[in-house]
Amino acid sequence: MGIVIAVISGKGGVGKTTATANLGLGIALNDKKCVVVDFDIGQRNLDMILGLENRVVYDMVQVMDGEANIKQALIKSKVSPNLYFLAASQTKDKSVLDSKKVEKLISDLKEEFDFVILDAPAGIESGFEHTIEFADAAIIVVNPEVSSIRDADRAIGILDSKSAKVKKGEDVLKWLIINRIVADMVEGGEMLRSDDILEILNIKLIGKIPEDKGVIEASNQGKPVILDKKSIAGQAYARIAGRLCGKKIDMKNVEISDSGLFKKIVGIFK
């Protein structure tokens, strides 16, 4: 039996889908069987980031409706044999989802895989609720800015009240990823510090990802940034994936800029 992790954020555009793609691949590279499911019905884009857009034949809605079986719909990644992808429907909308069908799909995937990662849609509508309903854990992605924090806070609140696990009296695990940290701005006091974010959201931190221009290019090419060993964001995703797989990896402080440190050292010798 695997673990079901929903990747949520509340606010759109903070890097949920990028995180899902990279963590899915990172987990697969740690020799765990992993499936990533795009729950953003009507606006799918996880397929593009994974570079699998032209391989989609059947989507998740067709599987739930019995038009295709799950083996037909699962798409194997070109990069890792451990990673599979299940696409969202691009033609239908969120209203096609139904709790019973979602539960069936998720429990089938749980049998087959070590990790089932669900990419939630932005917002807190029914599509979001269906994504979190049967999740064992949630990864909350935020940017270090107030609007993202408030939306994430709201999403966590809904997670705590709508999750099936919570209704049974159990706890949903919650991990925080702070994405797109610009060290210079944190040092200058223009960007929220991770300590402040953790105080507001009061959940466990699983990783901090620095801003990295390589992410956009990697997404455009359909090659998740985690494959780029030199990318600082890619390295950060690799550390988080390792932590999810149970490895003990120390938290790296990405809120201190290297250039700043370098300047300081040069300053001493001047």
Added chain:
Amino acid sequence: MQSNQYSVKVFETTISDEEEFKIFFDTNYTLFKDHLILIQGEISENIKNYLKDKKLQYLQNMNLPKGRSRKALEKEFERLEIESAVTKQMAEAEIKKLSNRLQNNLTVLDGMIRSGREINIDGDLLLLNRVNSGATIKTTGNLIITQVVEGAIRCNGSFMMLTASPKANIVFNNVEVDNSLLEDRLNRVELKNDEIIITPVLKKEINWAL
């Protein structure tokens, strides 16, 4: 101020026969030489000179405070004890009445109030966690929040206790409270004669003994 306190032995008398008085003092001089002589009534020059010769200290027509007997003191203590027991009982009854009023509808919450939640409390609320931005707390009664508030507060009770909360929106009995007046620790916000009074309660850091 420096002061001394001591007891003095007093011999009190009235003079009817001056000779008798003199004889009495001549024979009992050693006994009474350290006493304060208190004479009620008139004193003749003759007696005054006599007392002066004998170097006796005297007072005339004075009402000195007298010590009471042990029995009288015990009785007095008993009376005070009964009296204090009665006031204690009255105070206890008063506190009980007040706490009854507080606890009849007191809600205690210790969870974090996240964005988007609206808590409506009919009565008093004691909240032991944060109120995040985008959350709302409404009470008809008094309100105590021990952690920082970033959301909205609507309190219609007679008092609130809040810590410094620069991002909060606080409305107390339909009046917006200037939250820059809230100090670091805990502040009491009360309504007295249609005026909002904010008093810092604790100057020291609170340790809630988690």
